[in-house]
Amino acid sequence: MNDPHFPILSLLIFLPLLGALMTGLCGNVDLAKKVALAFASIELTAALWVVPLFQSSKGGFQLLERTEWIPSLNIEFLLGIDGISVLFLPLSALVTLMAMIASWNSIQQLSRLHFALLLALEGITMGVFCALDMVLFFLFWELTLPPIFFLISLWGIGPERRGAAMKYTLFMLFGGIPLLFAILILAINHATAMGGSIPHDLSFSLPTLLTTPLPDSLQSIVFFLLLIGFAVKAPLVPLHTWLPTTAMESATHTTALLVGLKLGAYGLLRFAMPLAPTAAVQYSWALGILGAITLIYGALIASQQTNLRRILAYASISHVGLVIIGLSSLNLQGLQGAIFQLLNFTLVASSLMLIAGFIQHRLGSTEALHLGGLAKVMPRLTAFYFLFMLASMGAPLTSGFPAELLIIIGALTAHPTLGITALAGAVLCAAYMLSFTRRAFFGAVTQINVEQVQDLRPRELALLCVPALLILILGFMPNKVLKINQKTAEVWLNRLMEQPSREANVKMLVP
Numbered sequence: 001m002n003d004p005h006f007p008i009l010s011l012l013i014f015l016p017l018l019g020a021l022m023t024g025l026c027g028n029v030d031l032a033k034k035v036a037l038a039f040a041s042i043e044l045t046a047a048l049w050v051v052p053l054f055q056s057s058k059g060g061f062q063l064l065e066r067t068e069w070i071p072s073l074n075i076e077f078l079l080g081i082d083g084i085s086v087l088f089l090p091l092s093a094l095v096t097l098m099a100m101i102a103s104w105n106s107i108q109q110l111s112r113l114h115f116a117l118l119l120a121l122e123g124i125t126m127g128v129f130c131a132l133d134m135v136l137f138f139l140f141w142e143l144t145l146p147p148i149f150f151l152i153s154l155w156g157i158g159p160e161r162r163g164a165a166m167k168y169t170l171f172m173l174f175g176g177i178p179l180l181f182a183i184l185i186l187a188i189n190h191a192t193a194m195g196g197s198i199p200h201d202l203s204f205s206l207p208t209l210l211t212t213p214l215p216d217s218l219q220s221i222v223f224f225l226l227l228i229g230f231a232v233k234a235p236l237v238p239l240h241t242w243l244p245t246t247a248m249e250s251a252t253h254t255t256a257l258l259v260g261l262k263l264g265a266y267g268l269l270r271f272a273m274p275l276a277p278t279a280a281v282q283y284s285w286a287l288g289i290l291g292a293i294t295l296i297y298g299a300l301i302a303s304q305q306t307n308l309r310r311i312l313a314y315a316s317i318s319h320v321g322l323v324i325i326g327l328s329s330l331n332l333q334g335l336q337g338a339i340f341q342l343l344n345f346t347l348v349a350s351s352l353m354l355i356a357g358f359i360q361h362r363l364g365s366t367e368a369l370h371l372g373g374l375a376k377v378m379p380r381l382t383a384f385y386f387l388f389m390l391a392s393m394g395a396p397l398t399s400g401f402p403a404e405l406l407i408i409i410g411a412l413t414a415h416p417t418l419g420i421t422a423l424a425g426a427v428l429c430a431a432y433m434l435s436f437t438r439r440a441f442f443g444a445v446t447q448i449n450v451e452q453v454q455d456l457r458p459r460e461l462a463l464l465c466v467p468a469l470l471i472l473i474l475g476f477m478p479n480k481v482l483k484i485n486q487k488t489a490e491v492w493l494n495r496l497m498e499q500p501s502r503e504a505n506v507k508m509l510v511p
Contacts, residue, residue, distance in 0.1 A: 363447075
């Protein structure tokens with residue numbers, strides 16, 4: 001396993017898929033659940049193993065695995081990680097394990113299929129983070145749809161769960177169309193730029209495409225195609241409407257995966273901006289405005305909600321807007337803050353949604369009207385809720401503080417108006433979270449079922465301890481994360497900032 005040539009990334013993808021198959025084939029439900037838990041635990045261990053193998057002093061892709069897949073089209077099974085993607089692997093494994101434990105007793109029907117789908121989704125998500133061939137990435141991207149569709153439609157808790165599943169699927173299929181067009185344009189451009197022929201000289205390799213010149217006439221087209229495709233998944237306003245619906249209709253542990261694993265924002269960071277650097281710089285103002293609208297809109301709508309699950313859905317949308325503001329800053333502080341915030345909300349958003357699930361399972365509702373006085377009867381759950389809420393608000397000594405601070409400083413440096421908008425978003429976040437907390441957790445206990453509710457069970461307590469500990473560690477020692485992605489962030493920024501200046505120099509030399 002210490003051999004750097006060991007295919008650890010392939011293991012991370014195929015191990016959960018094998019676990020899904022074995023879970024589905026188990027004849028006994030209890031055995032199937034234990035098998036699924038064992039595979040999820042091994043997956044987390046393997047994902048943690050990747051972190052010390054990664055060399056943060058290098059800014060390029062590492063742990064590369066390359067195998068021919070469709071030679072006639074030069075499509076490869078190409079995997080690799082860098083400082084941007086490496087920490088998403090263990091956090092994705094952790095969130096999946098948390099979702100599995102949270103749903104341990106709440107899933108009574110088709111349990112084997114449920115846990116098999118969770119493992120399958122985990123393996124596919126690992127593929128999204130590791131894929132460096134654009135066709136392979138698109139394959140994993142689209143393969144996330146079937147597991148999520150069935151997780152929502154079969155085990156949702158709302159009466160319109162099947163409609164929510166269909167709405168989610170249609171939105172994602174719509175987003176896949178511009179992604180596919182952008183990938184084809186990039187591959188054809190490579191063949192043309194190299195003076196080759198189609199299809200023999202097509203290339204879908206991300207490292208190759210990053211070094212292939214993309215004409216100005218195509219930069220804007222590719223950038224906006226990728227932006228639209230990833231904005232659906234992020235989600236960004238106005239392509240966000242599937243998330244609040246899904247949050248109310250699906251099981252909370254499924255929603256925890258959707259709000260925690262922000263694949264759309266990762267796609268913008270990994271593909272859209274580096275592959276069209278000139279357009280990314282040229283339209284950074286538009287990206288910033290889009291992020292600001294999403295940030296403020298999500299926060300204002302969240303402030304009008306009375307249901308915790310819907311509040312968390314709009315809060316997730318709002319925080320994606322904050323990440324986009326960080327990316328649009330085009331400086332080291334904004335970029336590192338955006339990456340940190342994505343990692344932070346993998347922990348925070350998923351944990352808060354799981355807490356909402358614990359409340360829903362006990363009381364049958366997360367409406368403020370049906371709660372009140374929870375702090376008196378559920379002190380342990382309240383303590384965890386407060387910690388995750390403070391991290392969501394960016395309070396000092398939590399992982400949310402360095403993330404938001406870096407984004408705000410980066411935005412103020414690049415676009416003072418966006419920096420002020422980011423500050424306003426942080427204030428609005430505190431307002432709607434504290435307002436709901438006051439109504440739901442404090443005051444007199446007015447509902448009989450609230451008086452009789454049980455606090456966190458040992459299994460649930462252990463589940464929440466891990467993300468809580470990580471939030472505190474990263475709040476006290478943010479440099480643990482910043483050191484890992486600093487070199488990659490510098491390379492990422494240099495690519496964006498050098499490309500326009502290089503093209504300008506070329507134009508000056510042309511008579």
